[in-house]
Amino acid sequence: GGARRGRARGPPFSPVEDATAFRRTLGAFATGVTVVTARRPDGAPVGITANSFASVSLSPPLVLWCPAKASRRYAAFAGAGRFAVHVLAEGQQAACDAFVRAEGGFDAVPWEDEGGLPVLGGCLAVLLCERHAVLEAGDHAVILGRVAEARRRDGAPLVFQGGRYGAFLPRPRDGHPEPEGKA
Numbered sequence: 521g522g523a524r525r526g527r528a529r530g531p532p533f534s535p536v537e538d539a540t541a542f543r544r545t546l547g548a549f550a551t552g553v554t555v556v557t558a559r560r561p562d563g564a565p566v567g568i569t570a571n572s573f574a575s576v577s578l579s580p581p582l583v584l585w586c587p588a589k590a591s592r593r594y595a596a597f598a599g600a601g602r603f604a605v606h607v608l609a610e611g612q613q614a615a616c617d618a619f620v621r622a623e624g625g626f627d628a629v630p631w632e633d634e635g636g637l638p639v640l641g642g643c644l645a646v647l648l649c650e651r652h653a654v655l656e657a658g659d660h661a662v663i664l665g666r667v668a669e670a671r672r673r674d675g676a677p678l679v680f681q682g683g684r685y686g687a688f689l690p691r692p693r694d695g696h697p698e699p700e701g702k703a
Contacts, residue, residue, distance in 0.1 A: 550681035553608045555619045556585055557631075557638040558600035565626050565638035566596045569619040571680050572660070573605060581667040582652060586660045598654050598661060604637045605665070607645040608678040610687050615640060616678060645672040 536542045551571040560566050572586035583605060587594050597603065608616055618628035630641040639646055649665030679686045 544682075547682045550679055550686075553612075553616050553678045553680050553685075554585065555606045555608065555615060555625075555640060555643075556587075556597065556603055557606065557640065558597055558603040559636065559638070560596045561599070565631070566593055566600075567619045567625045567638065567640075568593050568597065569616050573607075576664065581670075582664055583647060583649065583667060584662050584664050586657065586662050588660050590659065594661070597663060601651050602637060603649050603651070603663075603665060604634075604639055605647045605649060606640045606643040607647075607672075609642060609644045610676040610678050612642060612678055613685050615642075616685075644675050644677055645670065 534541055536545075552573070554570050554573045555567050556570050556573075557565060557567040568587060568591065570585045570587065574584055576582040576584050585605065587597050606615075615625075615629045619625040626638065631638050632641070633639070635648065637648060639648075647665070647667045648669040649667050652664040652666045653662075655662040655664070676690075677688055679688050
């Protein structure tokens with residue numbers, strides 16, 4: 521073991537079988553917010569809000585996101601060969617909210633077809649992806665996408681933590697190194 525500088529005292533640990541308590545614990549982690557879009561087999565656009573998004577690899581360029589299998593939109597995304605991930609800007613909470621519901625998101629936000637994918641306007645970044653793999657993961661799936669094209673603009677992200685939206689308050693760079701896992 522390593523040297524201890526003091527006791528790390530906090531609330532007691534609890535079993536994770538309590539899904540509500542586990543969800544609250546996970547809510548301590550602040551995330552950005554994305555909307556993932558694709559086309560259904562009939563060509564209709566489909567979108568869903570997801571904060572379970574992460575970079576996986578720079579070479580090849582891979583990202584992942586995790587839809588719930590219970591979602592009415594799950595089959596459309598699990599079967600889509602291509603999808604777009606939209607990183608929302610701090611002023612896009614309405615877009616986030618529009619795609620939480622199963623239907624109607626595209627009626628509430630500006631979008632256009634780009635290369636056969638529905639692409640939302642005003643986002644900080646958009647990644648156009650080819651499905652790389654769909655992995656089983658409990659009550660969710662992990663959808664890996666190989667990024668074929670991407671674009672970004674400057675701005676502040678929409679942030680989600682503990683069931684609430686917020687803003688990122690940047691601090692000046694002070695010589696601290698980047699985290700090792702940062703992609």
